[in-house]
Amino acid sequence: MNKRKVAVFVEGQAEYVFVRDFLCRWYDYDSTLLGIECFSLRSDLYNSEPYLFGDRKSVNYYQIVNVGNDRSVLSKMLKEAPRLQNAGFHQIIGLSDMYSDLYHVQTKERCIDVAVNQKLIDECQNSLNASSQRDLLSYHFAIMEVEAWILGMYQFLQQIDSSLTPQFIMSRLQIDITADPEISFYHPAKVLDEIYRLAGRQYGKHLNEIASITSQFSKDDYARLLASGHCKSFNEFIKDLVAE
Structure with a gap:
């Protein structure tokens, strides 16, 4: 029912x-x-x-x-x-x-x-x-x-490549990945692709790419984003x- x-x-x-x-x-x-x-x-x-x-x-x-x-x-x-x-x-x-x-x-x-x-x-x-x-x-x-919401859970990036720390991303791209992505990035999918390229990969909104990301998220990841004050x-x- x-x-x-x-x-x-x-x-x-x-x-x-x-x-x-x-x-x-x-x-x-x-x-x-x-x-x-x-x-x-x-x-x-x-x-x-x-x-x-x-x-x-x-x-x-x-x-x-x-x-x-x-x-x-x-x-x-x-x-x-x-x-x-x-x-x-x-x-x-x-x-x-x-x-x-x-x-x-x-x-x-x-x-x-x-x-x-x-x-x-x-x-x-x-x-x-x-x-x-x-x-x-x-x-x-x-x-x-929707990639802004993904970037709001940026910790997953280090599961893709351990080098993708906030410090490394800042040093290479001048992007503060810890900031509220909803008010920081005009084209979040492009930002995600730029970060991926640091690890020799690409992101283009394809089904297998997005599924690979979301499969790594836990309920706690979503709960942390909800409690973070980011991504209204x-x-x-x-x-x-x-x-x-």
Whole structure:
């Protein structure tokens, strides 16, 4: 019997894997507490992804939908909302990166602009408020990308290569990896790639790359980020996602 039945619409592979693996860690891989089904949504057709955990009768059932386009998350979740409400879903959540072509147009100088952040957040909220399913709907931006949340747990880098200490990264790239990545890095995925290259590797948002990272995170890692005061957008999303 479901206590919570939640649909999560995400923009791409990085967000899909991050949410999927976070939920598994958070609920300690307990299939009585957690059920997950994953889909890709293309041309309004749901395609099952090769990942299934628990079942639809788990206490907390999540349907994660990768729409494959940052500009489509809002429209897809709004379109699907009536059907999902009729199917008994208690909550419908959207997640996309703030970093986008639209953001570049708004800022010109390629820098984090709090006013632009709020403008885009308000525009999304206005769209949600106009929906008859508005009580079920919420939308979150990872600021500036979900990779900022990953960099907020930077300790994992030394599991990739022991040389990737904050001191070494600072000396080579002049990047303070201990700072709040949400307010420090305009393009977090690029920062992560630059750090990877110090160890002779690359990061390009590919499924295997993001899965390799998230497989190293523990529930304690996520809890530390939540308690750190960094990545406010992560805190807000997780509170909505797990209702704690």
